[in-house]
Amino acid sequence: MAILQWLKEPEKNFPPHQDIDHFNDGVCVGYIQDKTGLSQSTISTYLNSMQNAHLLIPTRHGKWTYYKRNEEVIQAYVNTLKDTL
């Protein structure tokens, strides 16, 4: 949940990327790792599982993988909760 929240406003929660000057494709794994303080493998695993759940969309830029929110799925999930819960 924290990661999803951070990704709502990348410019407020992460430093700028070195090769690109926008967050159009999200934030690179390393920055998210730093922010959480967890190990590289743990973060990679998390991001991968969130990707599998279609909560995040990955984009590869050179050496880096960027992750951004999948707004449609996230909203659909919240709406389902609202109806079902």
Place this chain on the structure above:
Amino acid sequence: MAILQWLKEPEKNFPPHQDIDHFNDGVCVGYIQDKTGLSQSTISTYLNSMQNAHLLIPTRHGKWTYYKRNEEVIQAYVNTLKDTL
């Protein structure tokens, strides 16, 4: 989540109680246990933890404890999720 859903419409998901003819205070533990197929202690533990989270409101009627949804808290939770997630 299943329990919360069932408790939205007790009359559709549970048999009538033997001592009272309404679900104003919710459903007794035994009926919820039957519906889940879990053991008595497990269900009691679940209901207790949901009560601690203020998701359920307990009412004692003689030998039975009835549990009903705490709509305010449940809605507040969903709304928080909608904003935060």
Place this chain on the structure above:
DNA sequence: TTTACATATCTAGAAAATTAGATATGTTTT
């Protein structure tokens, strides 16, 4: 075309959640 770097995957140990049996408590009936 080797080296360095970012990320992914594999493996396994530690921590937490799930669950039931045994027992305790509270309430009603006899």
Place this chain on the structure above:
DNA sequence: AAAACATATCTAATTTTCTAGATATGTAAA
């Protein structure tokens, strides 16, 4: 007040989740 019944609590075993170290893979720089 003893017995019966509904629910709660305690304890512990099983299962699942969490997490990191080691290693692998993919990409770019030297």
